[in-house]
Amino acid sequence: MSGYDIRKLALTPAQKILSEVATAHGLTVADLRGRSRVTLIVHARQEARYRLVVELGWSTPRIGSLLRRDASTVAHGIGAHCLRAGISAPRPAMEARAARYDTAGAG
Numbered sequence: 001m002s003g004y005d006i007r008k009l010a011l012t013p014a015q016k017i018l019s020e021v022a023t024a025h026g027l028t029v030a031d032l033r034g035r036s037r038v039t040l041i042v043h044a045r046q047e048a049r050y051r052l053v054v055e056l057g058w059s060t061p062r063i064g065s066l067l068r069r070d071a072s073t074v075a076h077g078i079g080a081h082c083l084r085a086g087i088s089a090p091r092p093a094m095e096a097r098a099a100r101y102d103t104a105g106a107g
Contacts, residue, residue, distance in 0.1 A: 021048040046077035
C-alpha cells in the first residue's frame, strides 16, 4: 500500500495517545500492548493508561481491554505512574493500591 502518508491517517483519540506515548519513549504501540516487563516499556505503558483515564475518561476495564490487561492491573499502573510523577491519581484508590507495592520507587 504505497503512496500514502501514515502521519495523515485518522487515528482515534486512544490510538493517538498510544502513538504519542510510544514515540516519546522510543517504542512502538505493539510494545505498549505487549507482555514485556522491561522497565522502560512498563513505565511507558503506565503513562499511556494514565493519559487514557485522564484525557478520555476511560474506565479501567476499557483500558484493560485495549492493552490486554486486567482492570486491577490497569488501576495499579495508573497509581504507580502518579507516584513516580509526583501527581495525584485520578481516583485515590489507584494511588493507594500502587503505594502498597512501591518498595523502592520502582512502580
